[in-house]
Structures are given as structure tokens and as C-alpha cells.
Amino acid sequence: MNFSFEQLLAFVTVYNERSFSKAAVKLNKHRTTIGQVVTNLEDQLAVSLFERIGRSVEPTEDGELLYHYAKQTIEQARTFDKVALSLSYGGLENITIAYSSVIPHRALSDIRLQLAKDFPMMRVT
Structure with a gap:
């Protein structure tokens, strides 16, 4: 399974905002882009993450479970990035x-x- 940081970030942001439109604003992307990114993630995982209800979304049971792992993965990736950046500047200790x-x-x-x-x-x- 090859999902991207962008997909996880879109998923977590939509989950937090309960809206593709609000997530798009927060991520500085177009709403349809965020919708497609999340749909692609759902296809790759073969899991439905959200129930789409009009303009709002509600996480499915699977979405609820995966949200916590996605959030942890994003936090770990950001920490990885910060440590790598620190090392690239000579390992400021x-x-x-x-x-x-x-x-x-x-x-x-x-x-x-x-x-x-x-x-x-x-x-x-």
C-alpha cells in the first residue's frame, strides 16, 4: 500500500473539519482536489473513511479507527522532518x-x- 503524506493530511483535516470545503481552505487547496485525494486514499485502502451527507461528512467506524493512526503518522513524519532539518544544519544539539x-x-x-x-x-x- 503506497499512500502519501498528502492523503493522510487531507483525511485528518477532513475528519477534524467535518467538511471537504473547510479542509480545502485550511490546506489551501480546491475542494474537489481534497475530495479526490480522500477518494483515492479510500480506493487504495479499500475502505470507506467517510459517509457523505450533503455538504458535511461523518467518519465511518473504519474512519474513526484509522484517524488515530493517520494522526500519529503525520506527527511522526513532522518530527522526522524537523530532526532531519536539524541534522542538515550540522546537528544542532x-x-x-x-x-x-x-x-x-x-x-x-x-x-x-x-x-x-x-x-x-x-x-x-
């Missing part, structure tokens, strides 16, 4: 942040969390 004591602790905590999310292999001190 450590970063030290100097800051003024007037900066709120909460802001520093948020920055550290975002750096850890964006660069999981990097140690922030």
Missing part, C-alpha cells in the same frame, strides 16, 4: 538562552516548550 530577569517565567517556559517541540533532538539550557 545544544542551545543556551540568556535572558533578562524582567522576562516573565511563563514566557520562557513557553519558548522552551516550543523549541522542544520543533527540535526534539536539541537540548535547551
Whole structure:
């Protein structure tokens, strides 16, 4: 089975938005493109992911199950991309942040969390 990142992203976005049109806006694609991408994924998997009801969609039982795996796969692919990017820049392993004591602790905590999310292999001190 050869499904693409684009197909999984379209599936997860349609699932979250419950609409091909809203998913298309979110992904900056045309509605018919998103519909075709999801239909192609359904054909490849031989599984119906959504029940189409007018302009809205509801996930099937199979769609509900596969959504969680698709979401995890997307998150892992994004982490892979971030780690690969970090390595391509010389494998940035450590970063030290100097800051003024007037900066709120909460802001520093948020920055550290975002750096850890964006660069999981990097140690922030």
C-alpha cells in the first residue's frame, strides 16, 4: 500500500473539519482536489473513511479507527522532518538562552516548550 503524506493530511483535516470545503481552505487547496485525494486514499485502502451527507461528512467506524493512526503518522513524519532539518544544519544539539530577569517565567517556559517541540533532538539550557 503506497499512500502519501498528502492523503493522510487531507483525511485528518477532513475528519477534524467535518467538511471537504473547510479542509480545502485550511490546506489551501480546491475542494474537489481534497475530495479526490480522500477518494483515492479510500480506493487504495479499500475502505470507506467517510459517509457523505450533503455538504458535511461523518467518519465511518473504519474512519474513526484509522484517524488515530493517520494522526500519529503525520506527527511522526513532522518530527522526522524537523530532526532531519536539524541534522542538515550540522546537528544542532545544544542551545543556551540568556535572558533578562524582567522576562516573565511563563514566557520562557513557553519558548522552551516550543523549541522542544520543533527540535526534539536539541537540548535547551
